[in-house]
Amino acid sequence: MLLRILSLLLLIAIWQVASMLAASRLLPEPLAVVDVMLREARSGALFFNLGTTLARVAISFALAMFFGTVFGVLMGRSVTLDRLGDPWLVVLLNLPALVIIVLAYIWIGLTDTAAILAVALNKLPNATVTIREGARSLDAGLEEMATVFAMPWQTRLRHVLLPQLAPYIAAATRSGLSIVWKIVLVVELLGRSNGVGFEIGTAFQVFNVALLLAYALPFVGIMLAIESFIVQPFEQHVSRWRIKTA
């Protein structure tokens, strides 16, 4: 931990030195970026745009995870559905994110619906493939046990199915979050008039690197925090029975 902090401080120090040497508007000093950040924070724009972007991340991520889990379980358990769905998956997996985004905006319009849908569609095939892997390795013996003991479907879902899928859901969450939060910025840049991506686009047009970093850095920080304080603890929680047996 200490080493990580030191390494981070070193990075900032290099940045400071480089910006002093360059003495250019295109590489502002760290403190200048903080200045802009504070200014944007005081006006409320920073929080508004961060909040907007995070909401888009959350909704599209939730949609992709939900449908990815449903499709993944169905395809993992039914050979017919797997054959039917697999070509779609391959197409979606190989469609560049940009194509999906542009098509969504053209067909649906420059709306939040289109933006969220485009992000979710980009993440959906990955989630489906990961969960399908998990569904294929479900323990048939436990399922038979649940059947014989006439467990209600809620019990089977919560105590038999989801614990088996949990490691796969956690893996899909981790890789999914990092896809989603990067694509959201592109989507905002291309077709929204608010959010971190839009602000970065504005900063790009006037080559305002300080403004760009003032938005990018807090956003990255928040995503890293979610990753390390929510996603990773969740992963450890669902595999605690495994750790104990070791």
Add this chain to the structure above:
Amino acid sequence: MSPVGASRQLEIKIARKAFRTASGEVREVLRDFSTSLAVGKVHALVGPSGYGKTTLLRIVIGLDRDFEGAVALPPGTKIGMVFQEPRLLPWRSVLDNLRLAAPQASEANLLRIATDLGIAGHLRYFPGELSLGLARRVALARAFAVNPNFLVLDEPFVSLDEALAMRLGDELMALVEHTEVTTLLVTHDIDEAIRLADHIMLLGGRPAKIVADFDIALPRAAMTADYAAKIKAEIGAVIAEAVA
């Protein structure tokens, strides 16, 4: 054939059960297996390994419907099953495993069953922390806990030491005497079958069917050493004949 008579029996008629193996050949496992299990009695099915005992149980409890024939369980049959492997939920504690299978059972009842089977001290453990013998006892406790009227056990005492197998056999006897649960017990231990059952079916032949049936006139507590020896000799004679 009266409705009352029908509800006193569990009818099992399997004309044919075959598996298609991965290589495409058809392997017939059971043929003309037919029996009726009197309600409230212990029925032991004895047979060598690989003859289709587990296959039969899976058909009887409704997990395998791909066979020719019919199995009629009275409506409302509550099955308590002990699989050949423990089949516990590894991510739930022992107590939760019992609770999830038997949500209507009171905590006091679960604790009593756990105490009877010697796992009361392990209720907070995860299944991965149990020895196989303990895990088997949890599986047994789970089957008892659902308060079944049809108890199905697939070699429940295998791989336990003799003293423990005896003790758990006694617990099973107590439960049967106490609740009059219809029991189908698979074992390849003839002594165990004689000690626990009212009715013994010998499985033999390929494809397998019942080659001999024995009704135990003096079951369990009423059993005498002489009578046990006599039944064992009879069973031994049938087996010797089958091998010859």
